[in-house]
Amino acid sequence: MAIESILLAVGPSDKTRLEELAETAIDIAGPTGAEVTIAHVFTEDQYDDVIERLEFASAGDADPDDVADRHTNVRDIAAMLDSADVPHSTRGAVGEHGDEIVSLAETTGADLVIVGGRKRSPTGKAVFGSVAQEVMLNAPCPVTFVRGDE
Template identity: 65%
Template sequence: MAIETMLLAVGPSDRDRIDRLTEETLDVAGPTGATVVVGHVFTRDEYEDVLEKLEFDREVDEVSADDVAGRHTTVRDIVDRLDEAGVDYEIRGAVGDHADSIVELAEDVTADRVLVGGRHRSPTGKAVFGSTAQTVMLEAPCPVTFVRSGTR
């Protein structure tokens, strides 16, 4: 199956794994010529915090989640590397539950592959606290590549 559109899903906790996520994305998207959708998902509280930190004036500026995502440092670092590699991309933002928003983004952009990062967790940790990556892997409309940060 050819990959035409790939969703690279990132969030506030992905800063420490940006290099690995970007490398994996380039490994898949570069040779296939796929368009990468860099999707940054915020919870409502994260979104409000970022709006404040980036000094958006909501009374003057019409602000979308896409605008906020495009100004986020993590996304800018990723798109700089995609630009260097000559990979086509677009930026999408979403506000809501991380896992549900990633699955919705994948459906909206008709993704052929989703790439999501995470950390190693014990089975008990997943059962007690849930796992965004696990939910995405089970509910995404396409194959999901999980990029784990660090070592066990």
Template identity: 65%
Template structure:
């Protein structure tokens, strides 16, 4: 199966694994020439907080894509992909993390999704849920999980 599009879902807690995420997508995208879609999904509350922090006013016509491009982890990964010669675009979306990542994967026609996360106990997943687990179970394409060291 040819890989043309890779969706890399980046979250607020991915700053410590930005280099591993960039390496993971560059390893797949480099040989195939695939385009990477750097995606950051914000919940409604997260989006409002980020808009306030970035000094966007309530009447500013700011898209989630613009907000995502200003996210520090997205900028770091974009720089690493530039260095690796990998084509990418940035997308932002507002919604529940897992469901919205799956919807973005469908929307962009992703052939692979890459998500980061940390190791959690089965009880922790049951009680708190897991975005990565939801994506792995619901995504229409293969998912690569990049965890903390």
């Protein structure tokens, strides 16, 4: 199966692994010419906070794609993809992280999802859940997990 479309999920906790996420996307997209969609999902509370910080008049005046495009982590990843001449776009969503990443993978027709996370004990996963685990179990395509050290 040829990879033509990659969904790269980037969240606020990915600051320490942006380079690894970008390198993974570049390594996969570069040889295939795939387009990368940088996805950022906000919870309702996060979205309201960001709307206020970015000085939008109201949440109704803000488009999740535009809000995501202005997020520091998204801009940093976009700059790395630009440097490698990898075509990309940005998508934003508001809701539960795992559900929205899976939904974006479906609506963008992604052939691959790249998601970051950290090493956790089995008990930690059971008690706190894992966005990456939810995406791996429910995505409509293969998922590449980029593990951080924290």
